[in-house]
Amino acid sequence: MKIKISFISTLFSFVLLFASCQKDGLYTPKEHLTRIENWEFYDGDSLFRNAEEWEWDGKLLSKITYLDRARIPYATLTPSYDSKNRIESFLYEESGMTWTYQYNYHNNDLCQILVYDQQGEVRGVTTFKKKGGKVAEITLEAYMVSSQNPLRFILPPEVAEMPAAKASGSSQRTTYQLTWKGNDVVKYVVLDGNADDKVISTVETTYDNNVNPYQGMLANTNGYSNINGTFSKHNPLTIANTGKYNLVDEYGNEYADADYEVHETYTYEYEGRYPVKQVRDIYRIFEGRPLSYTLKRTYTYE
Secondary structure (H helix, E strand, O other): OEEEOOOOOOOOOEEEOOEOOEOOOOOOOOOOEEEEEEEEEEOOEEEEEEEEEEEEEOOEEEEEEEEOOOOOEEEEEEEEEOOOOOEEEEEEEEOOEEEEEEEEEEOOEEEEEEEEOOOOOEEEEEEEEEEOOEEEEEEEEEEOOOOOOHHHHOOOHHHOOOOOOOOOOOEEEEEEEEEEEOOEEEEEEEEEOOOOOEEEEEEEEEEOOOOOOOOOOEEEOOOOOOHHHHOOOOOEEEEEEEEEEEEEOOOOOEEEEEEEEEEEEEEEEEEOOEEEEEEEEEEEEEOOEEEEEEEEEEEEEO
16 A cells, blocks of 8 residues: 655545444534634744634534635535434535545444445445444445545545556555444554555554544544544544555655654643644654644634
């Protein structure tokens, strides 16, 4: 697997969220997010990165609009619901392109997501296996016909960008095996399905005791969260990600079986039990070269 890592910015992505006390596909939080702003810090300067505007119809999320660095809308995410108020699909629109994420349920469990391009062709399949009422394994399969990766919306940032330009009909498979403690994912292992399920990454997380505002939905993470941080009931405090990858760095240099580490520390300001500000300190080591930077996120609720 060849993964492109950017040490300046993290890939825009989506992650599907679950929790044992939350019904699959149902997102009806007590506090409604209305705006999220992301900032980055370099050499003491604070730079606006992007933002999200959330709209609601009663208890249900009706639309998310994404704003770029110039605060100009560039994309939207629109959910639809079934008769049980479960997420039935998401329509993502950006620059004249559309992607549809169709949710399939078995009884009360979400078992599969199909990803369609605007021509109605299936470009990705996500399947879920549960154990003891919790998601234990996730398998993502992308069918690549160009450099566009349709699964970039549901993969964690560090494994989000697949190799470019595969032949029609070929695929890239990645599996995530999750370990839970209570209602939080404290560890997950990433397996490369195209290399005999080789372990390419191990991610471990600690948490606070406050409310994760994303719990229960397919949330835009903008590179601020991984599976462990967004599946869980609580907010991450530390994340340690270690592994070996075939990497392409931000300069286009390729490295085979390169050692890669990411260590993240999160601090928060809260109103009640909900975060209103998150500061994320990131320390990365790639081929022995360290890099540190800080990201900030603010939340507004109605």
